Amino acid sequence: MTASASLRVLGVDPGLTRCGLGVVDVAKDRRASLVGVGVVGTSADQPLDARLLVIATAIDEWLDRYEPEVVAVERVFSQLNVSTVMGVAQASGVVIAAAARRGIPVALHTPSEVKAAVTGSGRADKDAVTRMVTKILRLDASPRPADAADALALALAHAWRGAAPGSPSAVGRTTTSASAMTEAQRVWVEAESKARRKR
Amino acid sequence: MTASASLRVLGVDPGLTRCGLGVVDVAKDRRASLVGVGVVGTSADQPLDARLLVIATAIDEWLDRYEPEVVAVERVFSQLNVSTVMGVAQASGVVIAAAARRGIPVALHTPSEVKAAVTGSGRADKDAVTRMVTKILRLDASPRPADAADALALALAHAWRGAAPGSPSAVGRTTTSASAMTEAQRVWVEAESKARRKR
Numbered sequence: 001m002t003a004s005a006s007l008r009v010l011g012v013d014p015g016l017t018r019c020g021l022g023v024v025d026v027a028k029d030r031r032a033s034l035v036g037v038g039v040v041g042t043s044a045d046q047p048l049d050a051r052l053l054v055i056a057t058a059i060d061e062w063l064d065r066y067e068p069e070v071v072a073v074e075r076v077f078s079q080l081n082v083s084t085v086m087g088v089a090q091a092s093g094v095v096i097a098a099a100a101r102r103g104i105p106v107a108l109h110t111p112s113e114v115k116a117a118v119t120g121s122g123r124a125d126k127d128a129v130t131r132m133v134t135k136i137l138r139l140d141a142s143p144r145p146a147d148a149a150d151a152l153a154l155a156l157a158h159a160w161r162g163a164a165p166g167s168p169s170a171v172g173r174t175t176t177s178a179s180a181m182t183e184a185q186r187v188w189v190e191a192e193s194k195a196r197r198k199r
Numbered sequence: 200m201t202a203s204a205s206l207r208v209l210g211v212d213p214g215l216t217r218c219g220l221g222v223v224d225v226a227k228d229r230r231a232s233l234v235g236v237g238v239v240g241t242s243a244d245q246p247l248d249a250r251l252l253v254i255a256t257a258i259d260e261w262l263d264r265y266e267p268e269v270v271a272v273e274r275v276f277s278q279l280n281v282s283t284v285m286g287v288a289q290a291s292g293v294v295i296a297a298a299a300r301r302g303i304p305v306a307l308h309t310p311s312e313v314k315a316a317v318t319g320s321g322r323a324d325k326d327a328v329t330r331m332v333t334k335i336l337r338l339d340a341s342p343r344p345a346d347a348a349d350a351l352a353l354a355l356a357h358a359w360r361g362a363a364p365g366s367p368s369a370v371g372r373t374t375t376s377a378s379a380m381t382e383a384q385r386v387w388v389e390a391e392s393k394a395r396r397k398r
Contacts, residue, residue, distance in 0.1 A: 047305075048295060048305070048307065049295050049296075049298060049299040049304070049305040050299065052292055052295050052296040052299055053296060053299035053300060055296070056296040056299070056300060057300075076285055076289075085285075085288075086275055086284075086288045089284075089285045089288030089289050089292065090275075090288050090289065090291055090292030090295065091292060092289055092292070093251055093288065093289030093290060093291070093292035093293045094292045094293060094296045096247060096248050096251050096289065097248075097251040097252060097254070097255040097293045097296075099248060100248040100249065100251055100252035100255070101252060101255060101256075105248070106246075106247070106248040108247065
């Protein structure tokens, strides 16, 4: 697989307490591979500046180590718990600025877009998202905690859905014949067509 | 005035459309001097990553140029307009992480704390804050726009109020006799005692 034949995406599920990070390579035939996954956690006992510094340092390390072509970040909504949303937004600001500083394009995706892309339903629960991520990436064990699986789902959803308007284009959507598909790819294509019907 | 005899504070009124930046030196006798003031603006037409990069670059430049001992940032509340608050929080995250990356302490102050510190009333309007900032800093003209004045008010309020718990201590509160006070200092001390009575 050459660099031009696949897209490397870093997905980030931002948060102060737990910030999920997941890197995947997605080939033109949609086959996806896990590159790295993890969670950066900070304690509510720490001052805000220390917490944001931990996240800033981690995102810089991940960008250095994995050199993603695009960073997919969960779009933050104010519908969240009021005391949580500010920290999520502050963490996402740090992540987006870190990517922008390196000239790496940033794409924002809503939680329901990600759920629909990965499971076929925009209202899927966290367990369903984790199960599908595990299946798509052919993992022996589910990524834990849910924030890690969410970050991988974001990265997959970005590569799979194509880019948002104004963002760089994602992996080309080549047609894959059913016979050549792996189980995960078939599930994926089904999920995609389900998601399309819902729109 | 030696470095140890005064405190240099960078105040930041975070925002995506307009981010106010103001630097003051505050001596132990509370006399405050303007060091620098400005506003970084980005357009809502730009993508979020480009906007946050402009703010990240600006804050880095200001930290390099003025080398503040502490950065005072407006504490973001979710009571703001929903569409605005996320951008404000994201911008504040970028600013706080930039300071933390350099080991510069960050103090957060609420808008009402700042208003009370500078005008004596936590419910003062923007014009009153601008007027007092102009007076305290002995400026010939008011800082414009209001975001610039707000950033200076934040910096002044931080130096004047003392530090928040867990933050570095601010300028020592030496007693100033009324006869030795300038007009601005007298107004300031009055505002302080008014603010104290309200608590």
